[in-house]
Amino acid sequence: MKDTSHINPLENEAIYIFREVTAQFEKPVLLFSGGKDSITLVRLAQKAFWPAKIPFPLMHIDTGHNFPETIEFRDRLVEELGLELIVRNVQDSIDAGKVKEESGKYSSRNSLQTTTLLDAIEEFKFDACIGGARRDEEKARAKERIFSVRDDFGQWDERNQRPELFDMLNGQIELGQNVRVFPISNWTELDVWSYIEKEEMEIPSIYFAHKRKVFLRDGLIWSHSDYVFQEDDEEVLERMVRFRTVGDMSCTAAVFSEAADIESVVQEIRDSTISERGARIDDKRSEAAMEKRKQQGYF
Amino acid sequence: MLVVRSQKNENSKPTTINRQQATKMEVLKIATAGSVDDGKSTLIGRLLYDTKSLTTDKLEAIEKTSKQKGYDYLDFSLATDGLVAEREQGITIDVAHIYFSTATKSYIIADTPGHVEYTRNMVTGASTSQAAIILIDARKGVIEQTNRHFFINNLLRIKEVVVAINKMDLVDFSEERYNEIKADFEQLIEKRDYQGQKITFIPVSALKGDNVVNKSANTSWYKGETLLEHLEGLDLAAVSNIGTPRFPVQYVVRPKTENFHDFRGFAGKVYGGELSVGDEVVALPSQTKSKIKEIYFYDKKYETASRRSSVTITLEDEINVSRGDMLVKVDDLPSIEKQFTATISWMDSQDLTLGSKYIVQHGVNKVLAKVDNIHHKINPDYSGIDTDTKVLGMNDIAQVTFKLNKPIFYDAFKDHRTNGSFILIDTQSNSTVGAGFIQ
Structure with missing residues (x-):
């Protein structure tokens, strides 16, 4: 039998990696965000x-x-x-004074997750954290190993892998x-x-086209929400949108879409000319945004 | 489905095959090799650009940065050079993986750096690849490093090698220059070990796009395929290495639930060939014989597990098998030895010395090993060997004999790419410090 199927070599490789971890x-954990x-x-x-x-267990840094x-x-799920699900909250890290909430127009709690994550790793003595990062997502991630060693401070030494x-x-x-295992x-x-x-997996409904209150800024579609800072002159619109990537409401932009089922979503991705992380506000901060966060222990 | 021929069973629905995907998509892994400034990153960027794999936002970022740097062309190397230090210095430091696909194949390219740790990175990139692209700067021709690039790909038994003679625009697309370089390279070929390697020469300009994806009007004398045409035409089954079936046990699945109270499954990946229900197998090292009772992929039973499938196997008899053990067919035993000789590639800044101890990780099996003899070092320019050597430094390639604290079950690398290879781990730093190919 020939190796002609595309998905299956990847599936077999992933299963092999899970068994190796x-x-x-001794104490692996799967970092679960609720994303696809x-x-x-x-x-x-x-x-x-x-x-x-x-x-x-699964662990969600909320x-x-x-x-x-x-x-x-x-x-x-x-x-x-x-x-078994473990939840650790960024709010607790803020309340304990370990991290400071960002303020202003582009504030997000995304990068604050790192402190909460590192604390949880220490609390449970996890020695392996399994995550869903992919090398095609972003330039710095293209250099990531499958087993990626982090030091006591959770730091990624990208030049010495x-x-x-x-x-x-x-x-x-x-x-x-x-x-960190990918x-x-x-x-x-x-x-x-x-x-x-x-x-035929079930995924959260926000990945499919739905009506949502949004506003436009810097060419991106932002969710209208209590968690997202919005200027007075940024008009709230109701549009059919869906999300390609799901992080925080404050760092995930939507795309206009009519794709309401998995078949049309797959077709849309196939035809897309924008990369997935093109809708990640956190990556737009600078050319090296991801690399910087990774060095500090971000996933 | 790749794994398997479905067997009718009462537990679950028969497997459905996604035809469209199965006929359309194959994954080809390609390693690249070239010296600094030969234009590897540019070539990969060009492949992405001309196959329309660069998304608008990535392209915009490249346009913006190229402009900032004052270039009057698009610097495609920006598409792959992912670390800040790399962009600053304009060089590639670490192996990056780049993904793109066409209507017929998915490609994974390992972009490997051409400077200080070049051997380490090239061996790493090539270890998982079925094809390789060696770049040569048409102005410089075959240089000392080209020897090494070719030698490493030959050592790793990469079946398909493309020699891309790049920067043809800077030598006026001269056929004469192309033929000169080709002739020089062919002299290297005569020295190779692995004769089964196929070599294809293509004149390209990665910067300008000649013969990468699109045929060039500037090289009317060249009648061959473009780089992408060539890659598209490769038959994956033919470029993959096939041997005899080896099943290293990764993990023993013991659910201990009501429904599966006595279930004892051996989880692992099948290498080299197929295993089928009813096959008589022997477990190593215990040498106990049994028969394959069931083959599971997830909750479905299959008659056969094909190469590289991650399955769970149960046996007819209750025998003692744990992680690191290996199931093989009874008439097809590997070597079971407490020592072996191998060609190793040393990857650490700390030297390897005679008598020192390392961990040999052979598949999922780990044993303690002692350097018993360093027979010779292979000269970096591939010109010969140095038999008077007691230490190995970073990037050295040498023939070494190891003694082990317990036997491993191996094949020669030339017969079995997986079961004939291993990595070396430093007992102090835990780092991966070398890779080896057993003779």
């Missing part, structure tokens, strides 16, 4: 360990500024699959270090969407 680490990539991870983890349950649809979906050869994953670390490193946005379609 579980075998090589982390939902895909959950499906792949199910496949890796069936008929046993997924042998690690900024408090999520789309309500994502949170509802998260809770339902966890219940249906009988998984371990080479990764063949499909052998070196998970040896020192006490205090941890590893099972879908080699997937593209279209691969993820095609997989969701093929697997």
Whole structure:
């Protein structure tokens, strides 16, 4: 039988990575945001360990500024699959004075997640955090390893990464270090969407076209919400939109779309001329925005 | 579906095959090699641009930055050079992975740097690739580093190598110059170990776009394919290395639930060939025999598990198998030895010395190893060997014998790309410090 299918080599690779994390680490955790990539991870983890349950908990670093649809979906998924979910709140880090809320027009809690994440890693002594980052998303992520070692401070030393050869994953670390693991490193946005379609997976409704109150700024479509700063002269419009990527309401821009089901979404991605992270306000801050955040321990 | 031929079973629906995807999409991994300024990043950027893989926002960012730098052309290397230091210095520091697809294939390109840690990065990039592109600057021709680029790709037994003779615009698209370089390169070919490697020469200008995706009007003397045409035509089944089936056990699945109380599944990836229900297998190192009872991919049973599928296997008999063990067919045993000789590529700034100990990670198996003998070092220009050597430094390639604290189950790299390779891990720093290819 020939290796002719596209998705399956990637699926098999991801399952292999999941099994390696579980075998090589004592306390792995899957970082779950409620977005399509982390939902895909959950499906792949199910496949890796069936008929046993997924042998690690999920953890959500909650900024408090999520789309309500994502949170509802998260809770339902966890219940249906009988998984353990840990939630840690950015609000708690703010209240404890560990981080300061950003202010102004472009304020977002996105980068504040890092402190809460690092605290949680220490609290639970997690030695491996599994995430849904993909190399095609962004230039700095293109250099990321599948097993990416972080020091005591959660920092990414991009100039001193371990080479990764063949499909052998070196998970040896020192006490205090941890590893970020990216099972879908080699997937593209279209691969993820095609997989969701093929697997008939359920995803939060905000990924499909819906009517939403929005406003326009800098050529991007922002959600009208209590969590998003809005100037008086920024007019609220009601439009058919959907989200291609789901982070915080304050850092995720929508796209105009009529794609109301998975088939039309896949078609739309196929035809798209804008990259997925083109709708991430947090990346637009500067050319090296992602690299900077990663060095500080961001996912 | 790739994994498998579906077997009728009562537990679940039969597998559906997504025809459109199955016939259309293949993944080809390509490694690149070239010296600083040979234009690797530019070539990749050009491939992305001409296949319309660069999205509007990425293209705008490139236009903006090119303008800021005062260029009168688009600097496509900006599409791939991802780290701040790289953009500042205009060089590639670390292996980057770039993705694009056409109507027939998906491509993953490992963009590997051509400077200080070049050997380490090239070996890394090539270790997962089925094809390689070696760049040559048409003005400079075959230089010392070209030897090494070719040698590494030959050592790693990459089946398809494209020699892209770049910057043809700077030598007036001269056929004579192209032929000169080609002849020089062909002299290297005579020295190669792995004869099965296919080599294709293409004159290109990555900056101007000649013969990358589109045929060039400037090279009417060149009758061959463009780079992309060539890649599109490669038959993936033919470029992949196939051997005998090896099943290293990654993880033992023991659900201990009511429905699966006695279930004991061995999870792993199949390498080299197929395994089928009913196959007589032997577990290594215990040498206990059994038969494959079931093959699962997720909750579905299959008759056969094909190469590179991540399945869970159950056996007819209750035998003791744990992570690091290997299932193989009874009539097809690998070497089971406490020592081996290999060609290794040293990747660490700290030297490898005779007598020192490292961890050998062979697939999912780890053993402690001692450097027993350094036979010889291979000269960087591929000109010969140095037999008087006691230490290896970064980028050195050498033939070394290791003694192990327990046996591993291996094949020669030439027979089995997966089961014949390993990585070396430093016992102190835990870093991956080398890679090896067993003889």
